[in-house]
Amino acid sequence: xxxxxxxxxxxxxxxxxxxxxxxxxxxxxxxxxxxxxxxxxxxxxxxxxxxxxxxxxxxxxxxxxxxxxxxxxxxxxxxxxxxxxxxxxxxxxxxxxxxxxxxxxxxxxxxxxxxxxxxxxxxxxxxxxxxxxxxxxxxxxxxxxxxxxxxxxxxxxxxxxxxxxxxxxxxxxxxxxxxxxxxxxxxxxxxxxxxxxxxxxx
Amino acid sequence: xxxxxxxxxxxxxxxxxxxxxxxxxxxxxxxxxxxxxxxxxxxxxxxxxxxxxxxxxxxxxxxxxxxxxxxxxxxxxxxxxxxxxxxxxxxxxxxxxxxxxxxxxxxxxxxxxxxxxxxxxxxxxxxxxxxxxxxxxxxxxxxxxxxxxxxxxxxxxxxxxxxxxxxxxxxxxxxxxxxxxxxxxxxxxxxxxxxxxxxxxx
Numbered sequence: 001x002x003x004x005x006x007x008x009x010x011x012x013x014x015x016x017x018x019x020x021x022x023x024x025x026x027x028x029x030x031x032x033x034x035x036x037x038x039x040x041x042x043x044x045x046x047x048x049x050x051x052x053x054x055x056x057x058x059x060x061x062x063x064x065x066x067x068x069x070x071x072x073x074x075x076x077x078x079x080x081x082x083x084x085x086x087x088x089x090x091x092x093x094x095x096x097x098x099x100x101x102x103x104x105x106x107x108x109x110x111x112x113x114x115x116x117x118x119x120x121x122x123x124x125x126x127x128x129x130x131x132x133x134x135x136x137x138x139x140x141x142x143x144x145x146x147x148x149x150x151x152x153x154x155x156x157x158x159x160x161x162x163x164x165x166x167x168x169x170x171x172x173x174x175x176x177x178x179x180x181x182x183x184x185x186x187x188x189x190x191x192x193x194x195x196x197x198x199x200x201x202x
Numbered sequence: 203x204x205x206x207x208x209x210x211x212x213x214x215x216x217x218x219x220x221x222x223x224x225x226x227x228x229x230x231x232x233x234x235x236x237x238x239x240x241x242x243x244x245x246x247x248x249x250x251x252x253x254x255x256x257x258x259x260x261x262x263x264x265x266x267x268x269x270x271x272x273x274x275x276x277x278x279x280x281x282x283x284x285x286x287x288x289x290x291x292x293x294x295x296x297x298x299x300x301x302x303x304x305x306x307x308x309x310x311x312x313x314x315x316x317x318x319x320x321x322x323x324x325x326x327x328x329x330x331x332x333x334x335x336x337x338x339x340x341x342x343x344x345x346x347x348x349x350x351x352x353x354x355x356x357x358x359x360x361x362x363x364x365x366x367x368x369x370x371x372x373x374x375x376x377x378x379x380x381x382x383x384x385x386x387x388x389x390x391x392x393x394x395x396x397x398x399x400x401x402x403x404x
Contacts, residue, residue: 004256004265004266004267006248006251006252006255006256006267007252007256007265009248009251009252010248010249010251010252012248013241013244013245013248013249014245014248016241016244016245017230017233017234017241017245018229018230018233019226019229019230020230024221027220027221027293028219028220028221028222029252030265030291030292030293030296031219031220032219032249032252033252033256033265033292034258034265034291034292034293039215039218039219040249040250040252040253041249041250041253042215042218043215043216043218043219043246043249044245044246044247044249044250044253045246046208046211046212046214046215046216047212047215047234047242047243047245047246047249048242048243048246049208049211049212050208050209050211050212050231050234050235050242051242051243051246053208054206054208054209054235056236063206063209063232063235063236064206065206065208089232089236090232090235090236091229091232091236094232
């Protein structure tokens with residue numbers, strides 16, 4: 001209804017969230033306005049608090065507290081300072097940390113090469129990556145990107161520009177996910193798993 | 203990551219939105235924290251503004267501005283003051299207004315009878331409904347509820363308690379939706395459409 005401007009404003013703001021269409025935003029806005037438990041204020045405060053207290057680490061690009069920049073991941077002495085895990089986004093860093101499979105440093109590119117969407121190498125944090133490799137005496141760069149076309153293009157690009165540096169460059173393995181059976185694995189995954197096979201005594 | 207308390211708080215608040223699970227809330231929180239266009243502040247302000255300026259109309263239960271209570275729908279003289287459309291929620295009122303199919307007054311029950319979920323008649327705005335029917339000299343109550351079991355139970359309950367009042371009670375029609383073909387209509391809809399048939403010269 002046109003005269004309910006605050007409701008329309010709220011719906012418009014909610015529809016800017018990822019994966020939220022107009023209909024879902026409308027439903028959310030109505031639920032928020034009807035909520036009796038102060039959810040609007042709770043959510044508003046959580047947003048303001050996050051906005052005030054969280055920043056992107058100037059070193060690795062992960063999400064960190066304003067009071068910890070560079071972040072814990074960049075400064076903790078117990079982490080391997082010569083291994084650098086290159087990821088697309090801060091969300092990836094959280095996922096990898098949760099997996100417990102890596103104990104080095106991180107570097108978020110803040111995107112992937114995507115000429116279709118106007119994302120070129122200058123839009124990624126590549127200069128910063130080269131500078132860190134030199135400054136921090138990085139021994140190995142682990143390209144931790146996905147398997148889509150844009151990730152592959154980004155990996156190829158990184159491998160090329162890093163080929164002139166004295167640094168080992170690796171990419172994470174692609175193959176069968178944990179707990180899966182060959183019978184139910186799709187062709188592309190199986191094909192990459194076979195291509196990426198390793199000798200057992202390695 | 204445990205040390206990112208503001209991020210966790212934001213994720214928890216987002217996951218309280220309807221239809222938003224933990225994973226989606228996490229993705230939203232990450233997108234918000236990484237957003238470069240100030241979306242967190244925009245959304246927070248929209249929430250605070252809605253929280254401050256919108257209330258439930260004390261008369262009909264629709265969403266209205268704090269400065270307009272009772273709301274426009276309850277006070278506009280051009281609307282038919284003797285027709286009362288009884289709905290479940292304020293969201294229904296917005297839908298009906300958008301349809302342009304009704305020009306009377308509204309009354310939101312704020313729920314449906316649902317013994318399974320502990321919602322009884324006392325939890326709905328039934329007393330207020332009875333009071334309004336008397337005070338406002340309502341001639342017809344149009345029960346505008348859906349077709350599920352709880353809506354049916356609520357409709358039956360309303361018809362019974364209104365049977366002693368001098369007011370006409372009707373319920374909206376159930377049948378084929380606009381633009382549909384008999385061939386593709388489900389059995390329950392078709393059955394209700396046949397049961398609710400009307401003579402053509404009516």
